[in-house]
Amino acid sequence: MSDIWNWQTAADVFWKLIKVVPVTLEATFLGFALAAVLGLVWALMRRSRFRPVSVLSYWLIEFVRSTPLLVQLFFLYLALPRFPVFVIGVTGLGLHYSAYLAEVYRGGIEAVSQGQWEAARALNFSPLKTWTRIILPQAIPPIIPVMGNYLIVLFKETPLLFAINVVEMMSVAKKFGSHTFQYTEAYTIVGVLFFLMSYPSSLLVRWAEQRMALKQ
Amino acid sequence: MALPKVLSRSEDTRKQRTQLIKKTQEGLKVGPNQRSAETTPVVRYRGVKKSFGEVEVLKGIDLDIMPGEKVAVIGPSGSGKTTLARLLMTLERPSGGIIEVEGEPLYHKRVGEGLVPADERHIARVRSKIGMVFQHFNLFPHRTVLQNVTEAPIHVKKMPRRLAEEKARAMLEKVGLIEHIDKYPGQLSGGQKQRVAIARALVMEPKIMLFDEPTSALDPELVGEVLAVIKEIAEKGDMAMMLITHEMQFAREVADRVLFTDGGKIVEQGTPEEIFEHPKSERLQAFLARFRNGFGGGSQ
Numbered sequence: 007m008s009d010i011w012n013w014q015t016a017a018d019v020f021w022k023l024i025k026v027v028p029v030t031l032e033a034t035f036l037g038f039a040l041a042a043v044l045g046l047v048w049a050l051m052r053r054s055r056f057r058p059v060s061v062l063s064y065w066l067i068e069f070v071r072s073t074p075l076l077v078q079l080f081f082l083y084l085a086l087p088r089f090p091v092f093v094i095g096v097t098g099l100g101l102h103y104s105a106y107l108a109e110v111y112r113g114g115i116e117a118v119s120q121g122q123w124e125a126a127r128a129l130n131f132s133p134l135k136t137w138t139r140i141i142l143p144q145a146i147p148p149i150i151p152v153m154g155n156y157l158i159v160l161f162k163e164t165p166l167l168f169a170i171n172v173v174e175m176m177s178v179a180k181k182f183g184s185h186t187f188q189y190t191e192a193y194t195i196v197g198v199l200f201f202l203m204s205y206p207s208s209l210l211v212r213w214a215e216q217r218m219a220l221k222q
Numbered sequence: 223m224a225l226p227k228v229l230s231r232s233e234d235t236r237k238q239r240t241q242l243i244k245k246t247q248e249g250l251k252v253g254p255n256q257r258s259a260e261t262t263p264v265v266r267y268r269g270v271k272k273s274f275g276e277v278e279v280l281k282g283i284d285l286d287i288m289p290g291e292k293v294a295v296i297g298p299s300g301s302g303k304t305t306l307a308r309l310l311m312t313l314e315r316p317s318g319g320i321i322e323v324e325g326e327p328l329y330h331k332r333v334g335e336g337l338v339p340a341d342e343r344h345i346a347r348v349r350s351k352i353g354m355v356f357q358h359f360n361l362f363p364h365r366t367v368l369q370n371v372t373e374a375p376i377h378v379k380k381m382p383r384r385l386a387e388e389k390a391r392a393m394l395e396k397v398g399l400i401e402h403i404d405k406y407p408g409q410l411s412g413g414q415k416q417r418v419a420i421a422r423a424l425v426m427e428p429k430i431m432l433f434d435e436p437t438s439a440l441d442p443e444l445v446g447e448v449l450a451v452i453k454e455i456a457e458k459g460d461m462a463m464m465l466i467t468h469e470m471q472f473a474r475e476v477a478d479r480v481l482f483t484d485g486g487k488i489v490e491q492g493t494p495e496e497i498f499e500h501p502k503s504e505r506l507q508a509f510l511a512r513f514r515n516g517f518g519g520g521s522q
Contacts, residue, residue: 121360124313128354129374129426130346139377143364 016191019182023195027203029174033096034161040100041160042153045107050137052112063108070105076166078102083170095167103160110152114145148218154211158204165196175199262325264289264351264430264462265310270319272305279305281486282319287430287464292456294465294477294494298509301483303466307432310464311354312345323348324429350378353428357435359415361407361422367394368403371422379426386425393421397451413444417451424455430462431455437469445469452476470513474498482506 051063168176183189263286330337371390
């Protein structure tokens, strides 16, 4: 038994891993912020009446969704050699999830009734004010739970950053393992830490979902 | 709520206005490009057409509405009466013809002698003279009653918030909703929602207000309160109105002129008396007969 699992080793690696949790969280939140902004941009471009813009957005979304994140990360890593790996990692995560969030935004926007657009036009709102005052404030609250789910999924994908040499939990665990040959403890603790963070978040999302359902 | 029994506006002013309107219309007959020296119509349609795909909904509309004039539009469903209003509100683009607002083309710009298609900015500027009340209210569900009314003054007219709220309160008082000011639309009855929508459109002080079947989506017992509010505005205000309605009695009491549309054309028009008492065309006679027999109402 002790060959496979050693509590002392587990405690050692736990403290090492805790130190890089902030890196994972930073990558998660920065990546998600980027995804939220870019996703909205794609969604708005997709609705453009100017064909080339909407077609560009369509193919961008489809391309990003149809290729693996790992491949995208490697591509950015090789294409942008001068950038810090953390920046490349955040960009990759943000870009990848922006394609998914664009679809989420699209659903939210399409759920706003046509009458709202007409009322805004009748009251002479500018296109910008129509979006910021009328459409988005109605389109976004219902999609917050779905966005929350994507935040958790993105969080669980951060170990992929290990592939481009970002110092986060996976790479620390691997390094620890190669020094001590105690891989089991290292990777198990990584899993436990992910669970401890993502499970409460998923409860929060579920609570938000229920609140939204009540509102409607 | 009981409807006010009679018009408080005197018949005299109504006749005067009708006369003035007639005079101007005669003046207009000189030529389509020659504008009357007396009064410019607030809205003028010239040869306005609209098709949706293969279907031609409006087949050439000529219509002048004078400042302050109350025009009711009646006609069977699908006769194009709603489209008439939607083209003016720029919710649809006409397929042909010219619409002018206070002498200025809505969808075109004058360049020398000719007209070229206008940009959005021009359209927005001209559109600011037009207001609309919708069949399905279209209130902003994420804003309170007061915010629904102040939203456009603050964010479109750039009015200071305090002033906008003052005006909105006065307007909501007028439509009898001052005690519901902090509620959300979801908490109101259909009749109350429509009254908020009326206040929201009125506060922008349009030159002409379009009412697109404002009571068609309401439960029968709530129709009266909305009609009473519209009637009061019609009697007090000097704003022109286009009332698209199935409420014949209401059209008769409020309108200076009634238009009967059928098959994408204005088939007949005249004073309420002429239209309802002495209908000339067979189609209008048939339409009114259907109504008297109780089969006409409730187009959705």
